Amino acid sequence: MTTDRLRNIPQGPLRLGKDPDTDPHYPGHGYRRTEFDDGIVFERDVAVELRDGTTIYVDVFRPADSGNYPVLLGWAPFGKHPHVDWDRDFPGADIPPGNSAEAAFEAVDPHVWVPWGYVVVNADPRGIRYSEGIAEFMTLQEGEDEYDLIEWLAVQPWSSGRVATTGVSYFAMSAYRAAELRPPHLTAVVLWEALTDFYRDVKLHGGIPSLTMSHGWMQMTSWSNTAVEDLEAAIREHPLYDDYWQRRVADLTRIEVPMLLVSSWANHGVHTRGTFEAWERISSKQKWLDANGRKEWEYFYSPESVARQRAFLDHFLHDRQTELAEWAPVRLEVRESLHRSSVRWEQEYPLARTEFRPYHLDADSGRLSPQPPSDVATVTYPADTGHALFDLPFDTDTEIVGPAALRLWIEAVGSDDADLFVGLRKFDAEGHEVNFKYIGFSNEGIVALGWLRVSHRELDPERSTPARPYPRHASEQRLYQRGPVYVEVPILDSGTLFEKGSRLQLEIAGHDIVQGAGMFPRHSETRNKGLHVIHTGPQRQSSLLLPIVREGS
Template sequence: MNQTADQYHRSEVRDRIRIDWHVPIPMDDGVVLRADVYRPDDDGRYPAVMSYGPYAKGLSFQEAYAPQWEKMVGDHPDVAAGSSNKYQNWEVVDPEKWVPEGYAVVRVDSRGTGWSPGYIDVWATREARDFYECIEWAGQEPWSNGKVGLDGISYYAINQWHVAGLQPPHLTAMVAWEGAADMYRDVTYHGGILSEFCGNWYPRQVEIVQYGLGERARKSPITGESVAGPVTLSDDELARNRADFGADIKRHPLDDQWHRDRSADWSKVKTPFLSAANWGGQGLHPRGNFDAFAKAASDQKWLEVHGDSHWSHFYTDYGRGLQKRFFDHFLKGEDNGWQQQARVILNVRHPGERFVQRSESEWPLAGTRWTSYFLDPEGERLSTEVPARESSVTYNALGEGLTFSTPPLTQQTEITGPITAKLFIAASTKDADIFLAVRVFDPRDDEVVFMGALDPNTPIALGWLRASHRRLDPHRSLPHQPFHSHDRLEPLEPGEVYELDVEVWPTCIVVPSGYRISITLRGKDYEYGGELSEFAKSFHYASRGTGPFLHNDPDDRPPDLFGGEVTLYAGGSRASHVVLPVIPPDRHAA
């Protein structure tokens, strides 16, 4: 083992990999961040695959996220094959599967977490600047070929959009795997309704590895050292060194500068990228991945969409192979046919967790038949025909709501793309929350659900809107994607009818003949009514279909304001409907 002048930095060879532990990376304000670098044990120059985030570079995937690891390797044995798996970390690449292929893997603990001191302020502009400096450091190291790629899931994808907007010179390519991009719409407030996820995630996954936990934190199974730094601070000192993220979110209920500072600026994202989305990621990530492909300024961008859990396909041979082909081309300059790769790779969903891959060239798909399905209270029908007469129906504003269904389909129907709904409603109070679920039922009347990103019983699609946030931004709204301003409250006049445009996140399902399509409007989160698997019962983020993305905060949804009744209007000039992206039969996956 080679010691360096720095008291913590050391270098050694393990498993035929040169590992530099706790490499210091100085920031422009004097804070020194720490990284682990895994690279070939020779004098070659290699491209870097970098991640920067708060989950502690020394924290073992298998120990810290045991249920996810066990399910992933049980479902996908190829994940664990060919590696000792001892260097596996949550949501970043496995060095044992990348270093032998000629890459240097760089894991940076973000400011205030793991082995990096400082103040934690997740996704803030300071973090983006830190990331920029880390990229530039890696691009100029003696072992580097000058090209830096970014790769990782979730947090490690979200901040890729941020740092790409700063355009660091050595940043060459990115793989953003399931990464949100609009902090307000994707992460903290769905349709203006507070999501409880971040308030729970932050203490559960970030605070537990804050720098300064020292001897109180988990130990690295490789080095035996604390994963949260070499010093141990008091609880008061730790609290002073971090933002209260959950409280900050509540202090910013509208889409203000705080949210904008933590969101992508698509006009500045020009780096070549592969954006990988999950059909079942409703409530956090997929919206950002689709928006990236549709809106980013880069002229070299690809979209891939898959199913299964949030973590699985990043590590499978399928996902890793896709990432490597992309990076081999952009970071190594290999002529491997990537430039002929279809710009859109869809794993088209069928009932029974079956996926069929199909190549496309754009998103939304060319030739989409944007088809209006009208809600008809008479018989709770969903039909392409406008109801013959005007009518209305009332439901409990915090209750189970209403479900409208098509008759059994007479032919297979594919729905792939974003969805919108136009609803005409009145409320008995000054506000109302709309929870919209797109659902499919088989001939036995069993609901079709999928293993989603963070819940084993995820429905086809979800959308949300707070009625007082109904104002649209006409410059950013599209026919298939309404864009709400979320910059002011416009309370309802009880009893008055209002027109609402609800954004429903993109989805994909091939609905067989004999199945029914349903739209459910509720006053609370969707709930799956079937039996739960053992994984669903044990996984701390699972619920009954929406995972941790719940909307029950009493401060955000006081009963006196959001209780009462909602009346839905249908037919005539108030023909409430959803617009589904129906794909022509000749485009269907087999």
């Protein structure tokens, strides 16, 4: 590779790539053509030249029969070849059986989609594996690169000129940067669990660094013959929301392409916040939302979801009459327990009939009440290991669907900062905790999560609403004086039914509330020491704002 291919060197920390040929799952580099018995032609490592002369490599699966077919593009930095053993790497993911050996991690299965009249293309982006350049993540450069590939795919002899992007997580995230540039031949997008903001969604929850998951992610994305952006190092070098993080956020209002958005109540700490933000901010006139409580990979590969993806894509890429015409804008799943839920169609999200109702914390009784307590009280816990609990019993069936927010008077004793971890739990009428699916591979989830570093409590007045506080993360306001300060903690969207006799429990803690290993949102380094003191009472009204959608049967 000539040196001019490296002239666009990204700003910020870089990580030297790991030799792709040392990856035991890597099939080796070089063009090869294979024809499968089911009538699929597979071309590996097809070279594509981008606008600046950089060459990247893609894998192409297409029908052996001559013709012009729409293209499904997958763009992510993990490697376009299959390299994940689901049972070994993500036990508990519950992937439905049947994926072929050619199905890449988080991508569509070519042996499913090519027989339906599609070309499936997976790319190694700039700087990944043998593709030239230095890998960048969610930048304008990456958007331009994907734009160039979309337009290249549209003019290939086997292409109909219609291209859609699809896939889970980064395969969906990358579509933001391409779609905001409006490539002429981008026809539709399947956005399956797609964070919009690295800082807020996954790297620094509420300003609190999430290093463990970032480390695992960098291990998966560092296979390169050159170098990749080091987002793990960037967490330490850029603890505030500065230009480094801002330039990785697409202008969602510029996105006009038809879009199917899928987000789970189970993906707090990764994709939930961003996907719902995209739903509210994109300018697409044709858009549908699937808000569910499932594990992201299990749901993506399930037969019911594949059928809905096909209905959407067949409509826009094949001009076929499908069930899409019968869809309402929102498909909503409300959880009851780990394996029990109800599904219905709605016209909007958040639901217009939602009543955002405050429930006041009482430090004396440990209860949540519609009325503020008449007496001043405090509850204290060890800042690094303790927690405070507040209960809200329900005397009628109550649906809670949407974002929530905690308004809190908090004091840190023995520290100039405080990291707050907030959780909402469900307990049944017998007092047993009810768990839900979480992330892509856990059954130990709770109703909802929220985070905030108290020194990051300043809100953006233009973006904040009572139900969605929006911290700036632009500066720190340390706690140099004794006494409580007022904070608003955003709690991510959820959809849960609380039956008569059940109760909601608010937990405020100084540590992670949901525990797990591997690629799990964890926060091993906090600023918590000394004591946290929660203040409640008439002058300092701490409250939990809940989205009440329905009461009664």
